[in-house]
Amino acid sequence: MSNEVETTNSPVGDPIKDPGLGEHQYRPQDVDANQERRTERQIATMFGVATLLLIGFCVAYFSIGSDVRVFAFGDPADGDAFGGWSAQNFFLGLTLGTALLLIGIGIIQWAKKLMGDHEIVELRHPAKSSDDDRSAVLEDISAGVNESGIARRPLIRNSLLGAVAALGLPAIVMLRDLGPLPYGHTNTVWKKGMRVVNDVSGTPIKPGDLSVGELVNAEPAIFFEEDEEGHPVIHGTALMQAKAKAAVIVVRMRPEDITAAKGRENWGVDGILCFSKICTHVGCPISLWEQQTHHLLCPCHQSTFDLANNGTVIFGPAYRPLPQLPLAVDSEGFLIAVSDFPDIVTPSYPELARDQKKLNEKFGGDA
């Protein structure tokens, strides 16, 4: 194949001479007055209908209530109807859209069928200016450069460059207050003795409430606690930030299925384990639970963790295992945390290794 290229001449230039533009083709409208009038009427009709539709838009705006719905076919009472659009949205959109389409099609029809259709030939010029212009510009620039003396006076030039560069400093420094300095993510609101509660109702959970294979979305009890005046202890932005780290899932498996790592043997209660709900990949809340395999799948990027095996990653882009929260039971028989997470919750960040080291020291280096 490549040999052929080597041997063939590369013809530059055209083997066929340009025959020039073909003969002009006349349209029916150019030669037949009836056809011309018909086209004119068609176009005017489009514009007329568009006007009516736009009036219809105003009528729909004032007359259709926001709770009326339209169905294309089928009976909404049976639940098999197709459509179910908001009638307001449906009629406003259709009248406006159709009117716009008719105006557009009408104008283009006018241009195509009735406006002059003789092709015009325009000559191109090279993008560049003439050589004279170019020399003149070069002369001007060099005259300007010479007169300014920018080449001869390096002291002024360089000190100016330095000053202008320094102008960047305020611009960068002033961005400092965009936010606080990062403080790492070594702790969440979990602490020793805090109850694990249902994330919707806020009710504490007893081991007996969970059957084998069940998963419960849970949160620390502090999210539902109120101070003396009846205000929530954590609320607003602080609550959102705390939730983004402290949300957990509680699962119950058969104790014999669980392979606890060294040091984690007593982190569960009768096969009930508690893991962070925040994916270690980019922080999506995970809760797609496969009871049979004990796998937990993240709906965002499909990182899959084996909860029977200490939350290790078995598939997907996540690198770190899902952090586990050591559980116990308090005097009233409710599930509580033994401590905060011994591993960093939330997606990885540059200081993670340093922060994890701190945690390891705090928890005796077994995590």
Next chain:
Amino acid sequence: MSKSTFTKIEESPTGKALSGPVGWLDDRLGLAGAGKKNLRKVFPEHWSFMLGEIALWSFVVILLTGVFLTLWFVPSMAEVEYKGSYLPLRGIEMSQAYSSTLKISFDIRGGLLIRQIHHWAAALFVAAMMAHMLRVFFTGAYRKPREINWLIGVGLLSIGMVAGFTGYSLPDDLLSGTGLRFVDGMVRSVPLVGSYVEFFIFGGEFPGDIIIPRLYIAHVLLIPAILLGLIGAHMLLLVYHKHTQWPGAGRTNDNVVGYPMLPVYMAKAGGFFFIVFGFIAVMGALIQINPVWAYGPYNPSEVTAGSQPDWYMGFSEGLVRLMPPLETTWFGRTWTWSVFIPGVGGLGLVFTSLALWPFIERWITGDDREHHLLERPRNAATRTALGVAAMTAYGVGWLAGGNDIIALKFHLDIFAITWILRVGFFLFPVIAFIITKRICVSLQRKDNETLTHGWETGVIDRAPSGGYSERHAALPVADQYELTSSRERLPDTDEEIHTHDAYGVRNPKFRKHRLRQKLRAWYYSGSVDKPTVEQMEHAADHLSDVDHPVELGEDFQGVSETGVPRVH
């Protein structure tokens, strides 16, 4: 404009009516000089030139509807209790951003329509930009002198995608919050400074209370201003360079043939704005997009299965899903490659290679001429094959972005799909390259065949000896010209490259030259040249030489399968 030889334009009825306002304006602005050049400027016609127009007009629709939405949208993360008319959410704590989006959707008449038009127009804006860019790529329209306009286009595409992302992050519903959570994870993965960037962007720990006001001002002021400026520059350069055109009879590299801007092109382009707007409005009426009320307010401990970004983020999302886990600890710092490489590197690679391509190609081919005639994709086989390979890689990434949906809808194993796509991301583009290149070369050969042996008329001749043969006829000259003009490559320089010169001094440019020579050989490998003048003359002789009892005639269009002559 052709001037009447008998009446001066100022004395004609139209001239009289116009001379007043035109004169008044010209006295003050002196615009007649510019108007003279541009009012009847010629624009060539082809359907593919419309793709960029779709992008332009959807941007105008976005601006119009966006202004309407700002009249009610409250870019605040302050918590309020929802009291609007959507019953399922009444009484629930949510941000003002979300509550005002619900207000626009349910309590402002036409608000939902405008919101849906705005969102659909954004999706179409990016899609039309990509289609336009593919058109420009596959026809070589980015070649000299249009490289800078190509770069502006790359800028428009990248910033257009940011515009879309900042837009759909504003309502603060569960889906948009999940998108921001992903951005948070991605920002954190930036080596060394990730945590700082994260805390500065979000004003503290995710989600903070300031990200939506910040995104809002970027979305409604900063980004549109940049887009407008770039679009203005894009159009100015288009006018200055004059539009490219397809080769054909009378259409050469030195002219531009088409209709004048006033009135034909202005009417067609102006009318097309209404069509684009109307089309999107009908979409907004009939097809639901981003029903934020169904997702609920953002809550960092909740997510819906099947969360998907807008379509143009699918590629990035897919790469993040395909990436195997990879994280290292160097110098006491954590380097999160599994997020950083696909999240930041994926689109970074796309835009860098797009921006560099015209310059790489020019370096390989050594072609420094101005090109105003478009090249058929088949005639630039390697470029076309590379483009299709890139599209394939993009498609794999995009499919991966929906791997969970695919698994669910087709009852497939998600791990298997992911593995196939992981391998496919590298393998499929290679296959696509080879196949496309072969197809292009075959089409080049077919063109040569038709040029030198004529086209098959379907007329069967029976020879006196009893043999049958199909009569071939020469292509009309206009078609011959169309197939052969603008199909060429520069001859090889034939310059010999030595590692050392005659004095034994090492040639410092040797490696560079040799690399270029190899790339050039690869770039043109397989391609066949168009017939030479001699070959075409020979073909003309041959095709007219055969003695036929019946002449086919000028208007002959061939014979259908049932033997009936086709007529024009």
